[in-house]
Amino acid sequence: MPNDLHTNADPLTSLPHDTRLAGQKAIVTGSTSGIGEAIAHVLAASGAEVVVSGRDAARARRVADAVTSAGGRAWAVPADLSGSYAELRAFAQAATAAFGGGVDILVNNAGVYPVTPTELLPDHDLDALLATNIRAPHVLVAALAPGMAARGSGHIVNIGSWMGRVGTTSGAMYTASKAALEQMTRNWAAEYGPRGVRVNTVAPGATLTPGNADLAAVLDAMTSATVSGRPVRPIDVAYGVRFLVSSEAAFVQGNILDVDGGMLSTRLRF
Numbered sequence: 001m002p003n004d005l006h007t008n009a010d011p012l013t014s015l016p017h018d019t020r021l022a023g024q025k026a027i028v029t030g031s032t033s034g035i036g037e038a039i040a041h042v043l044a045a046s047g048a049e050v051v052v053s054g055r056d057a058a059r060a061r062r063v064a065d066a067v068t069s070a071g072g073r074a075w076a077v078p079a080d081l082s083g084s085y086a087e088l089r090a091f092a093q094a095a096t097a098a099f100g101g102g103v104d105i106l107v108n109n110a111g112v113y114p115v116t117p118t119e120l121l122p123d124h125d126l127d128a129l130l131a132t133n134i135r136a137p138h139v140l141v142a143a144l145a146p147g148m149a150a151r152g153s154g155h156i157v158n159i160g161s162w163m164g165r166v167g168t169t170s171g172a173m174y175t176a177s178k179a180a181l182e183q184m185t186r187n188w189a190a191e192y193g194p195r196g197v198r199v200n201t202v203a204p205g206a207t208l209t210p211g212n213a214d215l216a217a218v219l220d221a222m223t224s225a226t227v228s229g230r231p232v233r234p235i236d237v238a239y240g241v242r243f244l245v246s247s248e249a250a251f252v253q254g255n256i257l258d259v260d261g262g263m264l265s266t267r268l269r270f
Helices: 034-045 057-069 085-099 123-151 172-195 210-223 234-245
Strands: 025-028 049-052 073-076 105-108 154-159 197-204 256-259
Touching (some): 025 034, 025 085, 034 057, 049 057, 057 073, 085 123, 123 154, 123 172, 123 197, 154 172, 154 234, 197 234, 234 256
Parallel strands (some): 025 049, 025 105, 105 154, 197 256
C-alpha cells in the first residue's frame, strides 16, 4: 500500500463528507500539522465544528481556513500548552467561546517528543515534555470534562504511543509520559464515565508526518516487518479518533486503541 507522504498525494483534500458528528464541537490540540491536522480535517468532514490550535497562530489559521474551504467549520485558537496553568485555563475558555459555549469533544493530541538518551536530555526539554504531554491534558480535562458531565455527554480522546508500553534504548521520559496518559485515560473513564463522558486513547505506531519526513527511511525500516508493512499515516490515526467519538463506539470506555499496523501485537520475523 503506498504511503501518501511518499507519493505527494494528500488524502485530506478528498475526504468524503457525512453527518455522523453533526452538532458536535471539538477541540483538537496540536492541530497545526501532522496527526492533529488530520484529526481536525476528519472530524470536520463528519460534521463536527473544530477548534484548531497550536503555538503558531498563522499555521492555526491556515489549517482552519483549509478545513473551511473543504466545507467544514473551524476556528483558530492559538495556544502554547507548555505555558502556565492560567494560560491553559484561558485557552480552554477561549476555545469554548469560539463555539459560543459548550465543548463535546476534546482531543489531547499536542505533545513534544525529545527521544534522547537519559543523560543527554536537557532540563528545558524535560520541563517542556512534562508540561505539554502530562500537565496540559490534565488541566484541560479538569477545565472541560465537568461541563460535559453536567450535560450528560462528551468525549475525550488522548493520543498516546506504541512506545508507552515497550522498553526502548532512549526517550525514557517521553515514553513514560505516554504511559502516564494511558493511565489517566483509565482513571478519567472511571471518574467521568458514569456521568456520560467517554474517555479513550488512540496509540499510534511509528508514524510518518511532514515534521519527521527526514526519517522516512528509518520509519520504513522499522515497519517493514509489521503486518501493514509501512509507517502509520496521520489520517489512519484520525480515523481511529473519529470512531471513538462516534455513536458506533458507544460502549467503548477506558480503552487503548492501537493504530500501529500490528507493531505491538504481531511479529512476522523471529
